Amino acid sequence: MPLFKSLTIAFCLLLSLPTFAELKAGDQFPDIELTDQFDKKHKINDQDKLLLISFDKKVSEQVHDFLSKQEKGFLSKHSARYIADISGMPSLITKMFALPKMRDYEYTMLLIKDEALAEKFSQSEDQLFVIHLENNKIQNTEFIDPSKAALLFGKP
Numbered sequence: 001m002p003l004f005k006s007l008t009i010a011f012c013l014l015l016s017l018p019t020f021a022e023l024k025a026g027d028q029f030p031d032i033e034l035t036d037q038f039d040k041k042h043k044i045n046d047q048d049k050l051l052l053i054s055f056d057k058k059v060s061e062q063v064h065d066f067l068s069k070q071e072k073g074f075l076s077k078h079s080a081r082y083i084a085d086i087s088g089m090p091s092l093i094t095k096m097f098a099l100p101k102m103r104d105y106e107y108t109m110l111l112i113k114d115e116a117l118a119e120k121f122s123q124s125e126d127q128l129f130v131i132h133l134e135n136n137k138i139q140n141t142e143f144i145d146p147s148k149a150a151l152l153f154g155k156p
Contacts, residue, residue, distance in 0.1 A: 023122070023131070027138045032117070034083065034110040037102035042081075042110055044136065049079035050152060051131040055123045060084050062146035063128060067107050075107050078153055082107065087115040 023029070029051075033043050044051065054060045063082060067074065075082060086094060094113075102109055112118045122129060127143035130152065150156065 023138055023141060025138055025140055029131070029133060029136050029138055034112065036108050036110055037099055037105065042108075044081065044133070046135050047079055048081055048133050048136070051081050051083060051133065052149065052152070053083045053085070053121060053129040053131070054146070055085045055118065055121070055129070056126070058126060059128055059146045063149055064105070066146075066149045068105065070107070072106050074153075080153075081110055083110040083112060085112040085118045085121075087112055087118045 029044050031043065033041050035041055052063060054063055063084075067082065086098065089098060112121075122141065122143075124143045126146075128146040128149060130142050130144055132139040132141070144152070
């Protein structure tokens with residue numbers, strides 16, 4: 001009986017945790033750790049001002065087209081992070097093809113590898129999810145057409 005009671009309490013606590021999909025202005029950004037394409041761990045911190053999050057291949061390709069044309073260190077210079085959801089990609093494809101290709105990119109790409117984590121974020125088909133931060137506190141969230149990513153950095 002104690003095991004059942006413990007499991008019930010744990011389940012109720014899990015249900016009460018807010019999902020990232022509910023993130024709104026004024027909320028603290030959740031304390032999550034993501035790895036980049038080189039398996040280096042990163043946390044979103046107080047210096048980060050802008051998070052660009054893609055959840056599908058088409059959006060990722062458009063963001064890559066934009067970022068690949070920028071100077072090295074572009075994201076850091078703008079206190080921005082690019083996060084791509086690769087959780088739906090088969091692990092063999094990820095290891096053999098996707099990660100080696102991503103390692104050639106001139107920018108750091110944080111990766112969501114866990115489907116449960118990916119599902120916690122707001123998503124909109126063919127849209128880039130953007131989170132504006134100040135001292136790790138959410139100022140605004142929005143969905144934009146990925147072809148308009150340059151506007152976030154004051155570029156035409």
